[in-house]
Amino acid sequence: MATPSMEDYLERIYKLIDEKGYARVSDIAEGLEVHPSSVTKMIQKLDKDNYLIYEKYRGLMLTPKGKKMGKRLVERHQLLENFLTIIGVQEDNIYKDVEGIEHHLSWDSITCIETLVEYFRRDPGRTDELLNVRKEIEADN
Amino acid sequence: MATPSMEDYLERIYKLIDEKGYARVSDIAEGLEVHPSSVTKMIQKLDKDNYLIYEKYRGLMLTPKGKKMGKRLVERHQLLENFLTIIGVQEDNIYKDVEGIEHHLSWDSITCIETLVEYFRRDPGRTDELLNVRKEIEADN
DNA sequence: GGGGAAATAAAGCAATGGCTACGCCTAGCA
DNA sequence: TGCTAGGCGTAGCCATTGCTTTATTTCCCC
Secondary structure (H helix, E strand, O other): OOOHHHHHHHHHHHHHHHHHOOOOHHHHHHHHOOOHHHHHHHHHHHHHOOOEEEEOOOEEEEOHHHHHHHHHHHHHHHHHHHHHHHOOOOHHHHHHHHHHHHHHOOHHHHHHHHHHHHHHHHOHHHHHHHHHHHHHHHHOO | OOOHHHHHHHHHHHHHHHHHOOOOHHHHHHHHOOOHHHHHHHHHHHHHOOOEEEEOOOEEEEOHHHHHHHHHHHHHHHHHHHHHHHOOOOHHHHHHHHHHHHHHOOHHHHHHHHHHHHHHHHOHHHHHHHHHHHHHHHHOO
16 A cells, blocks of 8 residues: 555656656656655655656656556545535645645545535535525624 | 644543543543553643643643643544535545544634535435435446 | 552654765766 | 766665553552
């Protein structure tokens, strides 16, 4: 199983490859705000666990396992951002909260949150009603 | 600010006092599945941070600050359990997931989740509709 | 006032992840 | 083709968070 930090790296790597076609050590380091040496170390761990194939000085390629996991991680992150946005969490809190919880939810919970987001997407009136509940609660205080 | 572990202890202590009227080291240790010496150490930290007043070998009392925080923590835990239950997460996953995320959500997010739970509570039909969305999604696969 | 359960102190360990220092590759320019 | 700068890799170290182990102390009750 992947540790939280491994997931962060994998997520970042997947996104970089998706956007630029490749993922260099320095780009990964910059994105995660760590030193390049930390990236090298983690890449080796990810290689050992078969998330990617790594040739030093040459670059890396995600394995099918790594691609699949990376995709899931990126989607999970996006989903949680959407979820918090829908329920009305302030922009400034969203990123940190997602960072905090994304590694700690079972895929069962993720699926259920997915359904919940879809529930609100299908009928925007529901979001309005949620907002009404909020207003009513606030009015009571 | 309290670390995740401090919150776990405080939550446990609050609950014990609430239920039994007092919190002994051994009870706390049992509840959290740690050794009593770990409890002693943490209690000292919580005393230093003014969450409780601690007299060694004698016992402890929550300060107003500690009581308030403990209450919030217990309520937060309950809220998150309710939330996951409502959206359909399996019983077996709920406890671990709540354990994982409870320390990582801003109070803003907690408030919004509270509103969401209230939204479903006010009209049980909404839960049914959520379940329908789920069934429809499942049918598509 | 003595025995045993409970609590405390001190030291240390383990997991995670990050950093520094230094040395090594390689692309790209002359 | 050879040099060099900047990127990359290795090794060793450090910090944090919590927990355990072991040894000692205190309390309570008979």
